Amino acid sequence: MKNPRDFVAKLCGWVSAAFLAAMLLLIVVDVVLRKFGLSPIHGTFELVELLLVCTFFFALPATFLRDENIVVDMIDTWRPRWVPALKRASAAAAVVLLATIAWQSWLQARNAMSFGDVTSDLSLPKILYWAPLVFGIAAGAVAAAAMAVKRGARK
Amino acid sequence: MSLGLLGVLGVVVLLFALAMRVPIALALAGVGFLGYAAADGWATALKMLGSVPFNLSTAYSLSVIPLFILMGAVASRAAMSRELFDAANALFAGFRGALTHATIGACAAFGAICGSSIATAATFSKVSIPEMRRHGYDPGFSAGAVAAAGTLGIIIPPSVILAIYSIVAEQSLPKLFAAALIPGLILAALYVITVWIVARLRPDLMPETESMPLGQRLRAALGMWKLALLFFLAVVGIYLGWYSPTEAAAVSAFAAIVIAFATGHMRWRGLLDAFMETAYATAMLFFIVIGAFIFARFIVLTQFPTALGDWVKDWGLSPVMVILAVMALYFVLGTFLEEVSTILISVPVTLPLVLAVGYDGIWFGIFVTVMATIGLISPPTGMTVFVIQAQNPDIPVARIYRGTLAFLAADFVLVGMLIAWPGIVSWLPAVLKM
Numbered sequence: 410m411k412n413p414r415d416f417v418a419k420l421c422g423w424v425s426a427a428f429l430a431a432m433l434l435l436i437v438v439d440v441v442l443r444k445f446g447l448s449p450i451h452g453t454f455e456l457v458e459l460l461l462v463c464t465f466f467f468a469l470p471a472t473f474l475r476d477e478n479i480v481v482d483m484i485d486t487w488r489p490r491w492v493p494a495l496k497r498a499s500a501a502a503a504v505v506l507l508a509t510i511a512w513q514s515w516l517q518a519r520n521a522m523s524f525g526d527v528t529s530d531l532s533l534p535k536i537l538y539w540a541p542l543v544f545g546i547a548a549g550a551v552a553a554a555a556m557a558v559k560r561g562a563r564k
Numbered sequence: 565m566s567l568g569l570l571g572v573l574g575v576v577v578l579l580f581a582l583a584m585r586v587p588i589a590l591a592l593a594g595v596g597f598l599g600y601a602a603a604d605g606w607a608t609a610l611k612m613l614g615s616v617p618f619n620l621s622t623a624y625s626l627s628v629i630p631l632f633i634l635m636g637a638v639a640s641r642a643a644m645s646r647e648l649f650d651a652a653n654a655l656f657a658g659f660r661g662a663l664t665h666a667t668i669g670a671c672a673a674f675g676a677i678c679g680s681s682i683a684t685a686a687t688f689s690k691v692s693i694p695e696m697r698r699h700g701y702d703p704g705f706s707a708g709a710v711a712a713a714g715t716l717g718i719i720i721p722p723s724v725i726l727a728i729y730s731i732v733a734e735q736s737l738p739k740l741f742a743a744a745l746i747p748g749l750i751l752a753a754l755y756v757i758t759v760w761i762v763a764r765l766r767p768d769l770m771p772e773t774e775s776m777p778l779g780q781r782l783r784a785a786l787g788m789w790k791l792a793l794l795f796f797l798a799v800v801g802i803y804l805g806w807y808s809p810t811e812a813a814a815v816s817a818f819a820a821i822v823i824a825f826a827t828g829h830m831r832w833r834g835l836l837d838a839f840m841e842t843a844y845a846t847a848m849l850f851f852i853v854i855g856a857f858i859f860a861r862f863i864v865l866t867q868f869p870t871a872l873g874d875w876v877k878d879w880g881l882s883p884v885m886v887i888l889a890v891m892a893l894y895f896v897l898g899t900f901l902e903e904v905s906t907i908l909i910s911v912p913v914t915l916p917l918v919l920a921v922g923y924d925g926i927w928f929g930i931f932v933t934v935m936a937t938i939g940l941i942s943p944p945t946g947m948t949v950f951v952i953q954a955q956n957p958d959i960p961v962a963r964i965y966r967g968t969l970a971f972l973a974a975d976f977v978l979v980g981m982l983i984a985w986p987g988i989v990s991w992l993p994a995v996l997k998m
Contacts, residue, residue: 425843426836429630436631436814440807457810458622464630465621468847477848478587481900485585495585503590506597513614538622546617 414555418474421548425468432460452531462538466545473503473552500557507550514543567603571868574599575913578859588905589848592855599862612861617854624810626853628727628737630846631813635794635820636678636724637838637845642824645674645687647787649695654784658775661763663699664706665756667692668713672752675717677794677820680724681903681940685714685948689955702769703959705762708941708967711948712974713755715937718903720748722798722813725903725936728849729929732856732911736926737809738802742993743926745799747934747978750988754974762970790823803996849904856908869916876921883921887983890914891935898939902947906936927989931982938975941968 435456443449450456472478480499485492518539526535565573574595581591593613601609620626652669656662667688675684688710696706718725721741730737763770776784798816801807807815824830830838863869876886893914897906911932918928940948949964981988 419840422840422843425847426839429634429839429843429846432627433631433634433814433817436627436811437818440811440815444806454624457627458624461624461627461630462621464843465847465850468843469851471844472847472851475844477844478589479848479852479902479905480585480587481582482585483900484583492585498584499586499590502586502594506590506594509597509610510593510613510617513610514618517611517614517618539618542618542621 414474414559417552418471421468421471421474425464425471428460428463428467432457432464435460452528452533455528455531455533459533459538463541466541469545470548470552473500473549473556476556497557500553503553504550504557507546507553511543511547511550514539514546518543565602567866568868568871570599570603571863571866571871574859574862574866575868578909582901588901588909589851589855592852592859592909596855596859596862600858600865603862603865613858616857616861620854620857621850623731625731625737626850628810628813629724629849630842631810631817632722632724632727632798633680633845633849634838634842635798635813635817636680636683637841638817638820638824638830638835639674639677639791639794640683640687641834641838642790642820642827642829644677644790644829645670645691648674648791649688649691651785651787654776654781657773657781660767660772661759661770662773663692663696663701664709664759664770667696667709668716668752668755668759671710671713672716672720672748673788673791673795675714676720676722676748677791677798677816678717681715681718681937681948682951684717685711686951686955688714689952693952693956696770699773700771702967703956704963704967705769706967707949707952707956707959707964708969708971709755709759711941711946711952711964711968712971714948715940716748716752716755718937718940719744719751719930719933721745722809722816723933725907725933726929727809728853728904729907729911729932731853732860732908733915733925733929735929736998739926739993739998740929741799741802741809742996742998743989744930744933746988746992747930747982750981751934751937751974751978754977755971758970758974790827793823794820852904852908856912859909860912863912869913870920872913872917873920876917881921883923884983886921887918887923887931890918891931891979894932894935895938895942898936899942899946901939903933903936903940906939907932924986924990926993927982927986930989931979934975934978934982938972938979941965941975942972 439450439453518536521535521539527533578591578595597609597613600612648670649666652666656665671684671688678684692710693706697703721744726740726744727737730740794816797819798812802809802812897910915928940946943965953961953964
């Protein structure tokens with residue numbers, strides 16, 4: 410592993426891939442059981458939704474660490490000297506926006522927990538869905554900050 | 565400031581932010597949030613910012629996206645492209661431009677499973693271009709043909725782009741898949757006709773290749789079985805009522821893994837890479853989708869699309885004139901945005917407008933997707949052209965663009981057909997009683 414950033418990005422990928430694999434197997438098993446006239450897995454929808462939220466939000470920090478956000482890069486040709494500053498500004502904006510989303514999501518997650526919100530089929534606590542979301546977005550903010558510092562150091 | 569004007573300002577600021585290299589997801593979410601706050605106050609804007617990611621990421625319908633991406637990632641690693649190219653080549657052997665025809669046929673089939681134009685172009689850039697060059701084909705035309713044929717993947721179902729459109733535009737995915745099949749096949753046929761015409765006009769660009777005995781043709785054609793099976797599971801299974809689009813995506817992704825292992829083209833390391841590639845791609849895509857939904861909330865709040873519709877009515881513009889204006893907009897957007905971003909940024913504004921003048925949401929999904937394919941091969945920033953150039957650095961970009969020109973004309977023929985005969989889109993869903 411070249412540096413800690415690469416390791417964390419890989420770790421995010423592994424965890425996310427594990428949830429994706431679980432989602433794939435869950436759906437396939439459910440379909441096979443149904444096709445063979447056996448009783449399908451109870452609450453598949455809710456479990457898939459939970460695995461989807463985990464797949465997405467555990468991989469989100471890697472999007473920043475791997476610098477994979479899609480940009481319109483026409484300015485790279487016209488004003489190449491602006492690019493490092495623009496990248497730093499974007500990373501700083503990402504930190505502010507993601508931190509704000511994490512803060513607001515945390516408030517709503519706290520409400521869901523205090524009200525004891527649960528899903529309709531399996532009665533899973535809704536906080537299980539909120540937790541990876543809040544973690545992923547907050548970790549995304551930290552990852553964006555790390556990239557801003559990296560670019561600053563490089564400059 | 566009126567809400568309509570705020571909407572216009574939001575669009576202008578968004579375009580400026582994109583030009584300033586702000587990541588697309590961030591620009592959409594940031595402008596959407598600030599615009600919403602300006603229109604309805606900070607308290608409601610903050611609440612909206614906290615709820616949109618949760619509501620979206622826990623939507624079952626969204627799970628179709630990573631599963632289709634996974635199927636493409638596995639298919640790309642399982643050497644299916646080479647076998648497909650050989651099979652298509654066997655079908656066309658003996659015709660002038662046979663290898664180009666084979667590239668189009670193979671890209672159409674592979675792109676349908678892969679779902680990504682850029683991945684299809686990158687794959688066939690390695691498979692087809694060296695083969696065409698070895699047989700004396702013009703490098704620019706060969707690369708242009710791969711760039712254009714690569715775009716077929718986003719139209720022919722199952723398509724990740726259509727899945728994304730179905731979520732943003734709240735349209736039925738099975739209906740979109742059915743609606744896209746005929747236009748996708750027409751475009752593939754138009755590309756084949758284009759090659760035939762170019763071969764007649766400029767035979768020096770593509771020499772004749774040797775014919776092949778019938779037995780050899782049939783044997784090579786059998787190499788298509790893997791992709792045919794995946795297509796059957798992914799698309800036909802939905803219409804046979806076996807399962808939902810998400811289940812179809814999961815079953816076909818699982819089948820792709822089984823086939824790849826059973827034929828010895830994949831090991832555990834490759835499978836892990838495919839899963840990780842899918843995880844990263846999903847995060848990147850979902851982040852843009854969240855940004856687009858936040859931006860859409862703002863646009864809906866400003867009633868900008870309604871104001872645009874009223875303005876169109878006041879000016880007495882006919883539906884066709886509106887669609888031509890929308891077409892021009894997509895042509896411009898496509899020159900600097902890739903296909904997912906083009907759709908996510910524009911649909912919240914353009915869909916209400918075209919619905920207001922009488923077009924159908926399913927038809928518009930196909931129209932927008934075809935326009936996105938044009939953006940992928942048109943200058944100055946045709947993404948598939950750049951991908952191919954990166955893999956073939958000795959072919960200048962300008963030469964590849966020249967190679968795509970004839971195919972661009974075919975794209976516009978299809979756009980014209982969609983406008984003139986909307987039944988091309990609605991026929992199959994009607995037959996399937998959707």
